[in-house]
Amino acid sequence: MSTSTQSAASIQRLQHKRQTLDDAYSPPANFLEIDVCNPETHGVNKDRYTDYEVRMRTNLPVFRLKESSVRRRYSEFEWLRGELERDSKIVVPKLPGKALRLQLPFRGGGDGRFDDEFIEERRRGLEDFINKVTGHPLAQNEKCLHMFLQEQTVDRGYVPGKVRTT
Amino acid sequence: MSFFGFGPSAEIEILLDGSDTRKAAELKLEDGRKERFPLYYDGETVSGKVNVVLKKSNGKLEHQGIKIEFIGQIDLYFDRGNRHEFVSMVRELARPGILTQNASYNFEFVNVEKPYESYTGSNRLSDLVKEQEICVHTLAQYPDLNSSIKMEVGIEDCLHIEFEYNKSKYHLKDVIVGKIYFLLVRIKIKHMEIQVIKREIAGSGPNALNENETLAKFEIMDGAPVRGESIPIRLFLSGYDLTPTMRDINKKFSVKYYLNLVLVDEEERRYFKQQEVTLFRKADKKRRPIASNMIERGIFHHRTAQFGGPQPPPQQPQQQTVESPELETGSTHVSPAMPSKPVAAAGQSEEPDDDEAEADDDEEDEDEEPEAEDEDNDGDRQEDRDSKNGQL
Numbered sequence: 001m002s003t004s005t006q007s008a009a010s011i012q013r014l015q016h017k018r019q020t021l022d023d024a025y026s027p028p029a030n031f032l033e034i035d036v037c038n039p040e041t042h043g044v045n046k047d048r049y050t051d052y053e054v055r056m057r058t059n060l061p062v063f064r065l066k067e068s069s070v071r072r073r074y075s076e077f078e079w080l081r082g083e084l085e086r087d088s089k090i091v092v093p094k095l096p097g098k099a100l101r102l103q104l105p106f107r108g109g110g111d112g113r114f115d116d117e118f119i120e121e122r123r124r125g126l127e128d129f130i131n132k133v134t135g136h137p138l139a140q141n142e143k144c145l146h147m148f149l150q151e152q153t154v155d156r157g158y159v160p161g162k163v164r165t166t
Numbered sequence: 167m168s169f170f171g172f173g174p175s176a177e178i179e180i181l182l183d184g185s186d187t188r189k190a191a192e193l194k195l196e197d198g199r200k201e202r203f204p205l206y207y208d209g210e211t212v213s214g215k216v217n218v219v220l221k222k223s224n225g226k227l228e229h230q231g232i233k234i235e236f237i238g239q240i241d242l243y244f245d246r247g248n249r250h251e252f253v254s255m256v257r258e259l260a261r262p263g264i265l266t267q268n269a270s271y272n273f274e275f276v277n278v279e280k281p282y283e284s285y286t287g288s289n290r291l292s293d294l295v296k297e298q299e300i301c302v303h304t305l306a307q308y309p310d311l312n313s314s315i316k317m318e319v320g321i322e323d324c325l326h327i328e329f330e331y332n333k334s335k336y337h338l339k340d341v342i343v344g345k346i347y348f349l350l351v352r353i354k355i356k357h358m359e360i361q362v363i364k365r366e367i368a369g370s371g372p373n374a375l376n377e378n379e380t381l382a383k384f385e386i387m388d389g390a391p392v393r394g395e396s397i398p399i400r401l402f403l404s405g406y407d408l409t410p411t412m413r414d415i416n417k418k419f420s421v422k423y424y425l426n427l428v429l430v431d432e433e434e435r436r437y438f439k440q441q442e443v444t445l446f447r448k449a450d451k452k453r454r455p456i457a458s459n460m461i462e463r464g465i466f467h468h469r470t471a472q473f474g475g476p477q478p479p480p481q482q483p484q485q486q487t488v489e490s491p492e493l494e495t496g497s498t499h500v501s502p503a504m505p506s507k508p509v510a511a512a513g514q515s516e517e518p519d520d521d522e523a524e525a526d527d528d529e530e531d532e533d534e535e536p537e538a539e540d541e542d543n544d545g546d547r548q549e550d551r552d553s554k555n556g557q558l
Binding site: 010011013017019023024026028032131132135136137165 | 431
């Protein structure tokens, strides 16, 4: 380093504004937590399906509700992914796999797609997916995402579009 | 030295004057190897001698004249057949005749204009001034106006930052001093880094070939910032292999440098802002320091020293001529001075009156004591004291 030819002054830090105590100790403006939890299998025999609670806490102004909890099943996650691929400019992350593998013979003995292990793996994958997508600045304002996270039911006949920040 | 075989009859040797004392500089060759060549500057004389050595001591060499050429040329990789000469000088060494013994010719290209610096591109571009195996450095004076770069950028509603670099033109051994101020942070940032990128642009217009190379990556922040935080930047350029910025050399190529600020969030999404900076090669000679405002300052402090009180050091003025020894502002009186309201309110990066008054103040020149107060020399305590005194 050639500090011998440089004075302390020439490499001194630039002056900066002191951060207010408010800014330093308030909750950060990027608070966003989404949990995919409490899987429940409904129905009997061939008509069974599993859904998950999608619980969100945030302080981002773009979301109407700062706390929400809805129940969603895998096919609805797939629907969301399709909408985002079409409408948003982002590369949409992958969902955890479908249950096709579980129909192979050696997997017999378990519950197939209602197997606890499978559900847990899927739950984790869904949680990763929804967090990645919701945190993305270019996907955050999609109506489909807001409906998915904060409306009790997903209306597939909705009008696609963007949400304005409140 | 170089040997050019001349068939079986003779060998030619070119010897440059002063090659043992002349500074040499390294140039990267086309195959990636680095070699040292004698270094010449614009306007310097290139002289030496040419030895023609006959292979057979009793042989003879009939020739149509012997001349020496000084050529500056640009080779572009994609334009291989075409060498563009921008300098060409010839000296005739001998008229057509017959050589019966070894001969030696002196040559001198006086005050040769060497407008462009030697540059070897990466894989694409080829050398400049290579035939004569000398290396040219173009020197520039410290720029008169070197404003800082300050900008607010961001993504609507997600991330707003203000970045600042202390200068827009840096010399090759300079230090980039800057800061990043966070205005709005609605994403989860994991870390932030700054990169130095070199871009070579060969050709022009729609056929221009761009090649980018990241020369340095330097993490400046680890963790998630919130609004109101300032992150300092201090990047020493002497650690990297840099050349000056070259704009449109002979209308054939350019070499530009950029600072790339990159923020990475927890999902590995990258947010970046590239900003061009101009690099130049500073002349080595020392410039006499300008002491006029130092004197002013000295007097001011001398007076205020009477008021005593805790002694944080005065704000050092922006050092403009980096070679000159550090001038101790407290040097005209005994006790350290009270901090000033910015006297030479150092418009942080503007060149002060350096160019006008080269006041020859010997007293000030001599004083090279290290600054007493900022012992660890990292500017930290300086900063704290400054803000205590309300200096923002």
